[in-house]
Amino acid sequence: MHDEDQIPIWLFIGVILVIYGVLIFGAGLYALISPPPPDARVALFDLHADVWWGFFMTVIGLIYVVRFRPRHHAPRPPVHS
Numbered sequence: 001m002h003d004e005d006q007i008p009i010w011l012f013i014g015v016i017l018v019i020y021g022v023l024i025f026g027a028g029l030y031a032l033i034s035p036p037p038p039d040a041r042v043a044l045f046d047l048h049a050d051v052w053w054g055f056f057m058t059v060i061g062l063i064y065v066v067r068f069r070p071r072h073h074a075p076r077p078p079v080h081s
Helices: 009-033 049-067
Strands: none
Touching: 009 049
């Protein structure tokens, strides 16, 4: 088995970060559009941590996905000794 044929675990971690980031970012944007009533808000609601962390996770996940994506290399010619 060759290392070139294996898919790195970091690709899957990147995909998971992108999925979670998009979900958290979407939930944060929804909270911006229709905020909960003032008595039901969490502390520091005005900082919109879900928007920031969702964006951050999505960007980091995309970096991992691009960096560790599988690449198809042209087959090397056989080496004669």
